[in-house]
Amino acid sequence: MISIYSHTFLLFRCHKMSTSLKHMPSTKRIEIFHTPLLIIPMSKAGTLDLASGLGGKLDKNEVLSAVEKYEKYHVCYGGEEEERKANYTDMVNKYYDLVTSFYEFGWGESFHFAPRWKGESLRESIKRHEHFLALQLDLKPGHKVLDVGCGIGGPLREIARFSYTSVTGLNNNEYQISRGKELNRVAKVDKTCDFVKADFMKMPFPDNSFDAVYAIEATCHAPDAYGCYKEIYRVLKPGQHFAAYEWCMTDAFDSNNQEHQKIKAEIEIGDGLPDIRLTGQCLGALKQAGFEVVWERDLAVNSPLPWYLPLDKSHFSLSSFRLTAIGRFITKNMVKVLEFVRLAPKGSQRVQDFLEKAAEGLVEGGKKEIFTPMYFFLARKPLSASEK
Numbered sequence: 001m002i003s004i005y006s007h008t009f010l011l012f013r014c015h016k017m018s019t020s021l022k023h024m025p026s027t028k029r030i031e032i033f034h035t036p037l038l039i040i041p042m043s044k045a046g047t048l049d050l051a052s053g054l055g056g057k058l059d060k061n062e063v064l065s066a067v068e069k070y071e072k073y074h075v076c077y078g079g080e081e082e083e084r085k086a087n088y089t090d091m092v093n094k095y096y097d098l099v100t101s102f103y104e105f106g107w108g109e110s111f112h113f114a115p116r117w118k119g120e121s122l123r124e125s126i127k128r129h130e131h132f133l134a135l136q137l138d139l140k141p142g143h144k145v146l147d148v149g150c151g152i153g154g155p156l157r158e159i160a161r162f163s164y165t166s167v168t169g170l171n172n173n174e175y176q177i178s179r180g181k182e183l184n185r186v187a188k189v190d191k192t193c194d195f196v197k198a199d200f201m202k203m204p205f206p207d208n209s210f211d212a213v214y215a216i217e218a219t220c221h222a223p224d225a226y227g228c229y230k231e232i233y234r235v236l237k238p239g240q241h242f243a244a245y246e247w248c249m250t251d252a253f254d255s256n257n258q259e260h261q262k263i264k265a266e267i268e269i270g271d272g273l274p275d276i277r278l279t280g281q282c283l284g285a286l287k288q289a290g291f292e293v294v295w296e297r298d299l300a301v302n303s304p305l306p307w308y309l310p311l312d313k314s315h316f317s318l319s320s321f322r323l324t325a326i327g328r329f330i331t332k333n334m335v336k337v338l339e340f341v342r343l344a345p346k347g348s349q350r351v352q353d354f355l356e357k358a359a360e361g362l363v364e365g366g367k368k369e370i371f372t373p374m375y376f377f378l379a380r381k382p383l384s385a386s387e388k
């Protein structure tokens, strides 16, 4: 096991060599450091990117107070659902300012789970999950598509290239948009795809603007599903489709069961959620918003490998090493050192702690089948009110 001291040494070496390393292929970097931290990562983000991005657009001196404020919104710290819903913009933006560099470090450019086949890598399953959405929406070259809650645009770039469409990413987090724009330039899709900074509860688009709309693990942040779906309905052209992967509690969730409630609260604090809705509530909200539901299913149910496998401590994988128990243990110590030597802001370890809580809640919720991050639905906006 590499000690904390060798990590410190490594970090100083990284710090000194960062400029020249940026121009060096990642395989060469592996030869130099011989450390598990830098082998076969899911993402291209390195240790220094994690440290420098931590806190997003927040002033680095405000990270600790942002963590404290964020934690207080949640049940584990005495917070209440109504307060989270009333302050959803502040809560969600704080959350993504604090965690985006961790997500990039661990997951890469797409921040979502996927059902998985045997023999398929995590990265392959994530891309396939994105392609599935594009196929369900019947995307055609030239279509104008909206990605609601687009993160740093991993799915947006993949879907745009897969289907030759122009995708607009809607996101309320300024830091993620700045990362997304940078990555769009690198991927050379910046001429056809763009980002808009806005709240998905009040979108700055005219009625009937898009040929298709999708949302991947994002509308769960909405304080009210009906309000969010209604906005999506408004901006979608009549006769066109909306597809999503929703985070939901399943019918197996028992609100009187304390263990179930604890798992739900861990997922909420670890993932910046005001409240996790039941699958039936999302379905009801879709219909109430005016959509006709073409089909819906929890895709977790028949996945050959469980979606939570990458976070399960008993599972080891080289290709998603940073998400494994030892990868997370190393990251935890690395963040401790980074914070100690002030390369990462004060409060960084606390972020790592609530992310760890999230991982535990997600795995437990998945194993007990009380939670799913992939309640899929395909919904259509009728051509006219009389068609409903």
Ligand SMILES: C[S@@+](CC[C@H](N)C(=O)[O-])C[C@H]1O[C@@H](n2cnc3c(N)ncnc32)[C@H](O)[C@@H]1O
Pocket: 092, 096, 109, 110, 111, 112, 148, 149, 150, 151, 152, 153, 154, 155, 170, 171, 172, 173, 176, 198, 199, 200, 201, 215, 216, 217, 218, 219, 221, 222
């Ligand atoms: C788990 S991330 C998923 C990102 C992306 N769909 C992906 O799969 O990579 C959720 C995203 O929803 C965005 N989001 C949350 N609340 C939002 C709101 N009210 N308006 C716009 N975007 C929001 C967050 O900023 C974040 O980018």
